Amino acid sequence: AQSVTQLGSHVSVSEGALVLLRCNYSSSVPPYLFWYVQYPNQGLQLLLKYTTGATLVKGINGFEAEFKKSETSFHLTKPSAHMSDAAEYFCDVSEAGANSKLTFGKGITLSVRP
Amino acid sequence: NAGVTQTPKFQVLKTGQSMTLQCAQDMNHNSMYWYRQDPGMGLRLIYYSASEGTTDKGEVPNGYNVSRLNKREFSLRLESAAPSQTSVYFCASTMTDRPNTEAFFGQGTRLTVV
Numbered sequence: 190a191q192s193v194t195q196l197g198s199h200v201s202v203s204e205g206a207l208v209l210l211r212c213n214y215s216s217s218v219p220p221y222l223f224w225y226v227q228y229p230n231q232g233l234q235l236l237l238k239y240t241t242g243a244t245l246v247k248g249i250n251g252f253e254a255e256f257k258k259s260e261t262s263f264h265l266t267k268p269s270a271h272m273s274d275a276a277e278y279f280c281d282v283s284e285a286g287a288n289s290k291l292t293f294g295k296g297i298t299l300s301v302r303p
Numbered sequence: 304n305a306g307v308t309q310t311p312k313f314q315v316l317k318t319g320q321s322m323t324l325q326c327a328q329d330m331n332h333n334s335m336y337w338y339r340q341d342p343g344m345g346l347r348l349i350y351y352s353a354s355e356g357t358t359d360k361g362e363v364p365n366g367y368n369v370s371r372l373n374k375r376e377f378s379l380r381l382e383s384a385a386p387s388q389t390s391v392y393f394c395a396s397t398m399t400d401r402p403n404t405e406a407f408f409g410q411g412t413r414l415t416v417v
Contacts, residue, residue, distance in 0.1 A: 198343065221402050221403045223405055223406075225405075225406075231410060231411070232393055232408035232409050232410045232411055233346075233393070233395075233406075233408045235405040235406075238405055241403075279345070279346065281406070283403075284402060291336055291351075291395060291397065291406055293345060294345065295344070295345035296345040296346065
């Protein structure tokens with residue numbers, strides 16, 4: 190069965206600094222990988238996803254993530270944090286050929302300091 | 304296109320009262336999920352339904368029941384509410400047979416049990 194590990198429950202950065210949120214996955218077959226964002230008092234929405242093809246994936250609001258099979262990682266980055274990026278971020282993995290259910294990491298709360 | 308609709312958005316219950324949280328999706332998704340979200344705990348799966356007519360327990364099913372009324376609707380029932388069930392509840396849906404597609408979430412139900 191697939192699973193994800195998100196390292197660190199809370200990340201704090203200064204406005205304009207690099208954002209790096211880590212996600213490692215476990216999967217016995219090629220995975221599909223997702224990052225979701227949850228703004229305060231809202232549901233989750235898709236930020237970006239990797240299915241096949243290019244391993245560097247670009248999402249909304251300037252975020253991107255790189256699928257690294259050798260490291261079983263799918264870390265989320267943004268070159269320059271903005272105050273509006275303050276939110277909770279969830280990594281998810283699913284597998285082809287399986288009756289796969291949503292398997293989220295614990296989530297990472299991103300704070301952005303002025 | 305409404306996506307996933309949850310009702311109610313807010314609810315206050317007294318201990319021992321019952322209530323049903325409603326969820327409906329209009330995307331013809333076959334899988335639906337109920338999660339609870341508590342500070343520091345991430346999203347914990349309560350129940351899921353892989354298809355109409357089937358339901359399965361998730362990580363924290365005690366104190367809850369579900370009903371997959373039809374392909375569109377998946378309800379969550381608290382038979383005798385307890386303060387420990389104070390939480391934010393989210394419904395989600397996906398196409399299980401297309402694991403490369405993302406999940407869609409409702410806006411959440413904020414439940415307080417006093």
